[in-house]
Amino acid sequence: MVIPLGAAVSRLSARTIGGAGTGKTTELLNIIEKLLDHGVGHDQIGFVSFTRAARQEAAIRAAARFGFEPEVLERDGWFRTLHSIANKCLKLRPDQVVSGDAKSRKWATEALGEAVSDTGDLLNSDEDEDAGSLTDGKTDAARALRIWGFARNTLQPVAPVWEHVVRIDGKTPPLADVCRIIERYEQAKRLDNKCDFADMLARFAGYRFTIDGPVECGPEGDIPELTAWILDEAQDISALSGAVFNRLVSSERCKYVYLSGDPFQSIYFFAGSDHRVFARWLVAKERIAPKSWRCPAPILALGERILSRCSDYFDRRIQPADHDGAILRCLIQHVIPEARADESWLFLARCRFQANRIGAMLDQYSTPWLNTKGGGSWDAPKRNAATRTLMAMERGEPISAAEWAIVVGNDGIKANHKQSGNALLKHGTKTFWQRMKPSDLEALPPILPADWPALGVTDFLAEMIRTGRWRNRDGCLIPYADRYYQACQKYKTNTPEKTKIRVGTIHSSKGAEADNVVVLCSTTERCLREANSGTDHTDAEHRVWYVAVTRAKRRLFICRTDNAERGREPEYEL
Numbered sequence: 001m002v003i004p005l006g007a008a009v010s011r012l013s014a015r016t017i018g019g020a021g022t023g024k025t026t027e028l029l030n031i032i033e034k035l036l037d038h039g040v041g042h043d044q045i046g047f048v049s050f051t052r053a054a055r056q057e058a059a060i061r062a063a064a065r066f067g068f069e070p071e072v073l074e075r076d077g078w079f080r081t082l083h084s085i086a087n088k089c090l091k092l093r094p095d096q097v098v099s100g101d102a103k104s105r106k107w108a109t110e111a112l113g114e115a116v117s118d119t120g121d122l123l124n125s126d127e128d129e130d131a132g133s134l135t136d137g138k139t140d141a142a143r144a145l146r147i148w149g150f151a152r153n154t155l156q157p158v159a160p161v162w163e164h165v166v167r168i169d170g171k172t173p174p175l176a177d178v179c180r181i182i183e184r185y186e187q188a189k190r191l192d193n194k195c196d197f198a199d200m201l202a203r204f205a206g207y208r209f210t211i212d213g214p215v216e217c218g219p220e221g222d223i224p225e226l227t228a229w230i231l232d233e234a235q236d237i238s239a240l241s242g243a244v245f246n247r248l249v250s251s252e253r254c255k256y257v258y259l260s261g262d263p264f265q266s267i268y269f270f271a272g273s274d275h276r277v278f279a280r281w282l283v284a285k286e287r288i289a290p291k292s293w294r295c296p297a298p299i300l301a302l303g304e305r306i307l308s309r310c311s312d313y314f315d316r317r318i319q320p321a322d323h324d325g326a327i328l329r330c331l332i333q334h335v336i337p338e339a340r341a342d343e344s345w346l347f348l349a350r351c352r353f354q355a356n357r358i359g360a361m362l363d364q365y366s367t368p369w370l371n372t373k374g375g376g377s378w379d380a381p382k383r384n385a386a387t388r389t390l391m392a393m394e395r396g397e398p399i400s401a402a403e404w405a406i407v408v409g410n411d412g413i414k415a416n417h418k419q420s421g422n423a424l425l426k427h428g429t430k431t432f433w434q435r436m437k438p439s440d441l442e443a444l445p446p447i448l449p450a451d452w453p454a455l456g457v458t459d460f461l462a463e464m465i466r467t468g469r470w471r472n473r474d475g476c477l478i479p480y481a482d483r484y485y486q487a488c489q490k491y492k493t494n495t496p497e498k499t500k501i502r503v504g505t506i507h508s509s510k511g512a513e514a515d516n517v518v519v520l521c522s523t524t525e526r527c528l529r530e531a532n533s534g535t536d537h538t539d540a541e542h543r544v545w546y547v548a549v550t551r552a553k554r555r556l557f558i559c560r561t562d563n564a565e566r567g568r569e570p571e572y573e574l
Contacts, residue, residue: 013249013257015234015283019318020303020550021294021513024260025058028230031258032062035228040256042068044227046078048085048245050236050268054511055079058232078224082241085248086200089221098189098196111188112181114141140173144181147172152198153238153272157213158182168529179211198240205243225253233511234261234278236268242277259283264307265547267507269540270530288316294513294553296325303550306574310539325554332520332559336361339516341368341491341499346514348506348548350523350572357561358520359503366486368496372504372512377480378497382406386413387484388494390477393449393465401444404455405433413461413477422460424477429456506548517552519545520559522569545572 018024028047035045047062049055056070059079063070073079080088087097098104108116115138137143143165151161159175166172173181186209189195195203202209206219229249231237237245249257259281266275292300297320307313328335339345339362347362347369349355359376362369368378378384389403407413408430433456447455452462464470464477471481487496502512506519531541549556558574 012255013283013285014259015278015281015286016258016260016289017262017286017316018260018289019262019292019316020265020300020547021292021321021553022289022318023293024262024289025061025232027289028058028232028258028260029062029065031230033066035256036066040227042066042073043077046080046085046224046226046229046248047073047232048080048082048230048248049232050081050241052081052084054233055081055084057511078226082244083197083200085224086204086221086244089204089224090195090200091221092195092200096193096195097200098194107192107194108141108145108185108188111192112141112184114139116141116145140177141181143169143172144178145185147178148182148185149198150270150272152202152209152214153240154274155207155214155239155243158211164533168533169526182211201240201244205240205247207240207243219247223247223251225251227253228256228258229254230258230260232260233265234259234281235263235266235275236261236273237277238272238274239277240272242281257283263312264310264543265510267510267540267544267547269536269543289318291319292321292550294321295550296321296323296554298327299325299549299552299556302327302556302574303546306542306546306549309542311535312539321553323554325552325556327556327558329558331562332358332518333361333562335518335557335559336367337365339365339367339369339501339518341487341493341496341501343500344515344553345501345518346372346509346512346516346551347501347503347518347520348509348551349504349520350506350527350544352505354520354522355504358518362501362503363483366483366490367501368487368499369501369503370497370499372502372508376503378499380480380497382409383478383480384484384495384497387471387478387481390465390470390481391485391488391494393452394468394470396449398446398448400441400446401436402438402441404447405436405441408433408456423458424461424464426456426458432456506544509551510547513551513553515552515554516557517549517555518557518559519548519574520561521545521571521574522561523572525570528570541572545574549574 016024016027018027032045032047036042047055047058049058056074059070059073062068062079063073078085098108105116137146147158147161147165151158154161158179162172162175162178172178189199198209202214203220206217207214208217209215229245231245248254259278261278263275263279266273266278295303300318300320304315339347347355347358349358359369363377370376370379385403386407386409389399389407392399408425413424457465461470464475469475470477471485473482476482484496488494502509502514527541530537532538560571561569
């Protein structure tokens, strides 16, 4: 594997190693402030992160602190992901880029003649946080593209990657088939003038890819002539992205280079990231952040015990936060009832299906939660608004015409919806309200219960609303209405979806924190096989669980599942 060592260290280059909660982003903002004080303009500072969410957070924080609009730093400036920087420098058209969107998946599926179902199959997205395994993939095409993605990101030939994967996953197609799929994919890109995310990086860094490994060639695109470059979360850099950053900082104008990260929070090994690229980068000086402001002593100590299992462990001597903390061990079924929407909670699982199971458990208690990456059944603005309107009507309160229009919209009562053969809306009601312009809706006066017939409400529906039967299971008009109603009663709020509870995979939560963190230590046989397939993979699995436990600020729940009915799942020992 190629390990970029960085440009010459004669420039002012520095590396900060910071453990969980040590304030790495805050320190980078302090660096930006010092650069501005030294006369470096904001348009002369490049800030690189590996996900759009991380880049956006940095831009928002920097903009608020230094008086800029975030768009100035993101759209017009160089607060970007490496993929975005390469894309901008190469001046690619949007229709040339193969991304993880539905259109790109459709294109790839047609090109390969086999389903490419998600971003992880293409393995060319900077946001692929939920896969968590090199062997993910439901079809031969998906598995082949994962192998191809890993080989390109690590600057390796395909054969050794395939040899490793086939020992883990018995469904991996033969090497000859993998190569044919890759060649068909590459030919389709050439014919349609397409470029995926790995191609962007390679063209800018000066590589082209073959089955037998990368070949160096002339780099494309001009280097942005900036004075300073900052690489955040640098432990997630791969050999390929390291080559991109190396070219960025090679400009004669670049005087300052800062890398910040934690080698023990490098958890995207399955996608090709390698913390050794960060650790071996040539710098003039290095600093280890001395204190965690998040993790109290028992939680930080558990994290270090997990890391001590890594072959390359070293004690960074990070001091714990001053506040108290506790570790509790219990069944996940016992902690679910404790979670409250008005408290900071983070539920973490190793795999997506396990996170979904936790969400279903919370639903049973009408406890609202949101996905760590956004979305989820509670995150439905129009449906929730329709539910709140019917709740207000049940209480006899006035509503607005705009609110009623949402009720009869796509997420509300259907035009042909009937209960026990009884119509709910008068004929033409849905069409009438959907054709109303927003300005016309705003001009109408508040609607009282006496006005319901004029809305198109039948007597049968009016009775359902007054009695609350509209939200009960036997007559529910809007999905999840009773669950939403119960949450409103439980938390004395009209908007339970503004919850502080988050549920997701460990990979999707890096950078997050909460007062209460629940870690389900169940894993899968596939994850175990991969973790046991070599030292690098074993170390990578330990780092994943370190990241999980160090999201906690106050209480850490280490949980198992009472799964006698399903058969026992393997567990990681925490």
